[in-house]
Amino acid sequence: MMNSRSTRSPWRLSGLLTMVLSLTMLLPAQAQDLLDAFESSVTEFTLDNGLHFIIVERPEAPVVTFYTYADVGSVDEVKGITGMAHMFEHMAFKGTTTVGTNDIDGELAAMGRVDALYTDIKREEQQLNPDEARLAELREAFAAAQEEAQSYMASGEFDQAVERNGGTGMNASTFYDRTDYFYSLPANKAELWFSLESDRFLNPVLREFFIERDVIMEERRQRTESNPFGRLFEEFLSTAFKAHPYGEPVIGHMSDIQSYTRDEAEAFFQKYYGASNLTIAIVGAIEPAAAQEMAETYFGRLPAGEKPGPVETVEPPQLGERRVIIEEQSQPLLMMGWHKGSVNHPDDPVFEIMADILSTGRTSRFYTGLVEEQKALQAQALNSLAGFNKYPNLFFLFAVTSQGVEPTALEADITALIDEIKVNGVTEDELQRAKTRARANLVRELQSNSGVAGQLAYYQVVTGDWRNLFNRLDALEAVTNDDIMRVANETFTRRNRTVAMIQTAPPEMPAVGDASGDQ
Amino acid sequence: MSTPVSLADRTETYRIGSGRVLLTPTPVEHIVSWKLSFRTLPAFAEGEELVQELVVHLLDKGTRKRDRFAVAEVLENRGARLDFSNDGLHVRVSGRALRDDVPDVLAMLAEQLREPLFDAQEFDKARAQLAARFHRSMDSTSSQAASALSQRLYQPAHPNFTPSPAEHLAQLQTITLEQVQAYHAAHFGGADLLVAAVGDADASAFVGALERSLGDWPAGSTQGPFETQGAPQAPARVAVPMPDKTNLDVRLGQALRVRRQDEDYLPLFLANYILGGNFSARLMAIIRDEMGLTYGIRSSLNGITTDHEGDWRVSVTLSQDNLERGIEATQAEVRRFITEGATADELDDKKTTALGSFTVGMATTRGLAAMLLRNAERGFEVSYLDAYPDLIEGVTLDQLNEAVQRHADPDAFHLTLAGQLPTPTPAEAQP
Numbered sequence: 004m005m006n007s008r009s010t011r012s013p014w015r016l017s018g019l020l021t022m023v024l025s026l027t028m029l030l031p032a033q034a035q036d037l038l039d040a041f042e043s044s045v046t047e048f049t050l051d052n053g054l055h056f057i058i059v060e061r062p063e064a065p066v067v068t069f070y071t072y073a074d075v076g077s078v079d080e081v082k083g084i085t086g087m088a089h090m091f092e093h094m095a096f097k098g099t100t101t102v103g104t105n106d107i108d109g110e111l112a113a114m115g116r117v118d119a120l121y122t123d124i125k126r127e128e129q130q131l132n133p134d135e136a137r138l139a140e141l142r143e144a145f146a147a148a149q150e151e152a153q154s155y156m157a158s159g160e161f162d163q164a165v166e167r168n169g170g171t172g173m174n175a176s177t178f179y180d181r182t183d184y185f186y187s188l189p190a191n192k193a194e195l196w197f198s199l200e201s202d203r204f205l206n207p208v209l210r211e212f213f214i215e216r217d218v219i220m221e222e223r224r225q226r227t228e229s230n231p232f233g234r235l236f237e238e239f240l241s242t243a244f245k246a247h248p249y250g251e252p253v254i255g256h257m258s259d260i261q262s263y264t265r266d267e268a269e270a271f272f273q274k275y276y277g278a279s280n281l282t283i284a285i286v287g288a289i290e291p292a293a294a295q296e297m298a299e300t301y302f303g304r305l306p307a308g309e310k311p312g313p314v315e316t317v318e319p320p321q322l323g324e325r326r327v328i329i330e331e332q333s334q335p336l337l338m339m340g341w342h343k344g345s346v347n348h349p350d351d352p353v354f355e356i357m358a359d360i361l362s363t364g365r366t367s368r369f370y371t372g373l374v375e376e377q378k379a380l381q382a383q384a385l386n387s388l389a390g391f392n393k394y395p396n397l398f399f400l401f402a403v404t405s406q407g408v409e410p411t412a413l414e415a416d417i418t419a420l421i422d423e424i425k426v427n428g429v430t431e432d433e434l435q436r437a438k439t440r441a442r443a444n445l446v447r448e449l450q451s452n453s454g455v456a457g458q459l460a461y462y463q464v465v466t467g468d469w470r471n472l473f474n475r476l477d478a479l480e481a482v483t484n485d486d487i488m489r490v491a492n493e494t495f496t497r498r499n500r501t502v503a504m505i506q507t508a509p510p511e512m513p514a515v516g517d518a519s520g521d522q
Numbered sequence: 523m524s525t526p527v528s529l530a531d532r533t534e535t536y537r538i539g540s541g542r543v544l545l546t547p548t549p550v551e552h553i554v555s556w557k558l559s560f561r562t563l564p565a566f567a568e569g570e571e572l573v574q575e576l577v578v579h580l581l582d583k584g585t586r587k588r589d590r591f592a593v594a595e596v597l598e599n600r601g602a603r604l605d606f607s608n609d610g611l612h613v614r615v616s617g618r619a620l621r622d623d624v625p626d627v628l629a630m631l632a633e634q635l636r637e638p639l640f641d642a643q644e645f646d647k648a649r650a651q652l653a654a655r656f657h658r659s660m661d662s663t664s665s666q667a668a669s670a671l672s673q674r675l676y677q678p679a680h681p682n683f684t685p686s687p688a689e690h691l692a693q694l695q696t697i698t699l700e701q702v703q704a705y706h707a708a709h710f711g712g713a714d715l716l717v718a719a720v721g722d723a724d725a726s727a728f729v730g731a732l733e734r735s736l737g738d739w740p741a742g743s744t745q746g747p748f749e750t751q752g753a754p755q756a757p758a759r760v761a762v763p764m765p766d767k768t769n770l771d772v773r774l775g776q777a778l779r780v781r782r783q784d785e786d787y788l789p790l791f792l793a794n795y796i797l798g799g800n801f802s803a804r805l806m807a808i809i810r811d812e813m814g815l816t817y818g819i820r821s822s823l824n825g826i827t828t829d830h831e832g833d834w835r836v837s838v839t840l841s842q843d844n845l846e847r848g849i850e851a852t853q854a855e856v857r858r859f860i861t862e863g864a865t866a867d868e869l870d871d872k873k874t875t876a877l878g879s880f881t882v883g884m885a886t887t888r889g890l891a892a893m894l895l896r897n898a899e900r901g902f903e904v905s906y907l908d909a910y911p912d913l914i915e916g917v918t919l920d921q922l923n924e925a926v927q928r929h930a931d932p933d934a935f936h937l938t939l940a941g942q943l944p945t946p947t948p949a950e951a952q953p
């Protein structure tokens with residue numbers, strides 16, 4: 004049961020948050036000031052197995068947010084198992100050897116029969132002339148075995164265990180280069196999280212595997228195949244990246260999803276979910292010493308595993324512009340991207356400032372030049388995407404055309420706006436506004452426990468130190484107009500660009516003489 | 523163990539004109555967050571909600587004293603934000619500023635609310651943007667299925683009625699700038715003005731600034747008639763065919779004779795949580811996790827306020843292949859839930875979930891301000907929020923199951939679906 008009675012007032016915001024808010028709004032603020040104020044509330048430790056913890060004590064509300072960052076995403080997959088990182092994320096909610104089952108031995112034996120039958124079905128299907136009668140028998144036996152395996156399950160027990168104790172916001176997400184798991188609990192239920200989360204990665208049971216595959220196929224149909232944006236985005240990235248796995252869809256190709264095996268998923272888990280590949284951030288009303296003790300007790304059980312190496316494939320320099328045009332009956336869309344460095348590249352802050360100047364707020368260049376002029380309903384520039392920045396990535400533009408505007412015309416307008424920056428740079432006002440907004444963005448993220456947890460874990464894993472969340476403000480502050488012009492001229496070249504668009508196809512008309520036409 | 527000071531004890535109430543300000547100081551230094559709303563009551567059956575939407579669109583496009591860029595500059599130079607929105611009966615504003623800037627920002631807000639410029643060019647742009655949104659909705663299976671369901675459940679005069687995107691588009695073409703101006707003059711005013719402010723708000727400065735800028739705001743008309751109940755129609759299945767949309771959006775819903783202040787509301791609120799309110803709810807556990815028929819399925823209590831009744835609906839996306847099986851399985855689970863009821867364990871679980879969400883929601887200043895405002899809009903005292911955990915804990919299994927039995931009928935659900943319907947096999951196509 005949730006407990007709203009705390010020994011501390013639930014309404015007192017911590018000094019560190021207060022200071023962050025104040026200093027950020029009362030400009031100018033130095034990153035070091037913010038960091039100094041924040042750091043006193045942070046406790047870090049690394050277990051013997053390599054699992055790193057970042058604890059931020061925030062006693063003002065009696066809740067704690069837990070955030071597990073797995074340094075694995077779709078970039079770590081290989082052909083044939085695209086989408087496996089996402090598949091495992093789904094499986095991580097299916098329980099363990101003790102959660103979600105009534106009889107683990109019986110269940111594992113039944114799951115073994117399911118897997119064996121699946122292998123037999125696959126083999127038969129791969130024959131040049133499959134024996135349909137045998138296939139029908141195998142499929143029937145497979146369905147029966149699945150039913151038997153399900154009979155041992157205590158369905159939904161993992162979710163219920165969290166919920167029964169007041170957990171909220173339980174979810175997970177898989178990106179190109181990371182996977183995260185998160186939820187919040189009442190402060191007095193923190194130990195439950197240590198117990199459940201460690202068990203989740205120590206003794207996972209990939210139950211209901213083949214049913215979950217169906218769910219993911221539904222997800223793909225919904226998000227990609229029935230969604231114009233999703234379809235175009237998949238084409239866009241696969242065109243922009245011909246070597247690096249950033250070009251593969253996070254959700255995976257349909258044929259790969261259809262053919263995953265449980266063994267493949269378990270092998271993926273064994274390789275990428277060792278303790279040394281996980282980082283955990285905990286933010287809220289929790290005492291660091293108690294957290295460390297529980298971390299050692301529960302997570303100390305996890306095997307270290309060998310820290311997987313980074314992706315070694317390097318996207319070769321692009322030799323010429325790449326274009327994708329989809330013609331269909333839907334809203335015209337335009338995407339443009341230019342190759343650039345990773346988040347750790349010294350020019351990354353320059354791209355962040357440029358993205359802001361181009362498309363943030365009513366005074367931005369895209370808003371005044373495109374939206375106000377009724378050329379675009381929406382136009383957004385992004386310095387990469389979430390979970391798409393550990394490796395060299397893309398500066399990304401996305402725009403929805405206004406009615407009657409062709410995406411090619413909008414592309415020309417956007418190109419002109421970018422060329423203007425290449426030639427004349429930006430104004431001092433624009434530069435200062437972008438820097439102010441960067442500080443405001445940091446403040447916004449720091450307001451919620453989940454925002455803090457996600458950001459600290461991300462900076463720790465991808466940049467090597469959570470403090471870079473704050474240090475980045477200095478890097479942004481140092482960006483000059485010369486930097487912007489230099490980087491714009493180096494990056495925004497035709498040769499380095501990929502363009503994808505949906506053009507509205509004319510409606511299909513009956514052919515001349517078609518008898519189905521109205522007479 | 524100390525007992526936390528109640529929200530009611532920490533919240534002061536002030537009058538400004540005919541409105542009310544709820545002010546809850548918290549020790550966040552320098553920053554004040556607030557939520558403001560006032561009732562507008564458009565004539566829904568006459569399409570005035572769309573006129574209201576255009577007014578709201580134009581509020582940050584300049585005032586009679588300064589153009590849109592000057593307005594943006596006033597806010598951006600102070601790191602302040604004002605966001606306008608509209609939910610039918612109310613217009614709402616969300617704001618945030620440094621304590622010392624509050625008077626200037628509130629003055630700016632009042633100027634935007636009371637003296638919008640209504641520039642003809644900006645009106646054309648706003649109309650074009652709304653038109654584009656409706657065009658996008660025409661291409662959205664979710665929007666089409668939801669709109670079709672609302673038309674089964676409500677009359678056009680009910681605030682929950684949603685015209686189809688095509689109807690919306692047609693309405694939009696007929697609206698003139700003069701109508702927008704007239705609507706603003708008639709409906710925007712200080713009647714039922716509510717403000718909830720949280721943070722480092724100095725009471726006299728904040729309330730004084732509001733009094734100066736909005737204290738003499740004349741009351742707008744609150745006479746717009748609207749239906750408060752759903753339309754009694756025989757349940758039906760309605761399809762909105764959409765070519766090339768092979769994933770279909772399905773809605774099952776029925777109107778409920780309940781309002782937010784009714785005794786049955788909280789039992790139904792928890793019942794919905796059990797049926798399809800989150801990941802561990804029955805629909806997700808069975809239709810998705812056990813049967814693998816969908817990626818997304820949920821249920822919700824929709825559009826129930828203290829002013830009018832709403833509905834209970836299930837939303838599910840299904841592929842063509844799984845369409846009929848998914849619908850049948852969903853209907854079966856809904857029927858089972860209504861006829862057999864929930865279990866004590868399920869109720870206990872969802873109580874803790876509901877209370878967990880409540881606590882987390884109040885953990886930020888913006889969340890707390892939003893909760894205070896919504897509570898005041900419902901006509902509840904602040905002490906209701908203090909009592910809320912006990913009210914949730916006090917719901918019994920019998921109350922829950924009886925409320926479900928009283929209000930829901932498994933045979934009364936309408937079904938709407940949008941997308942490309944599966945092509946019947948030759949055998950199915952036989953007469």
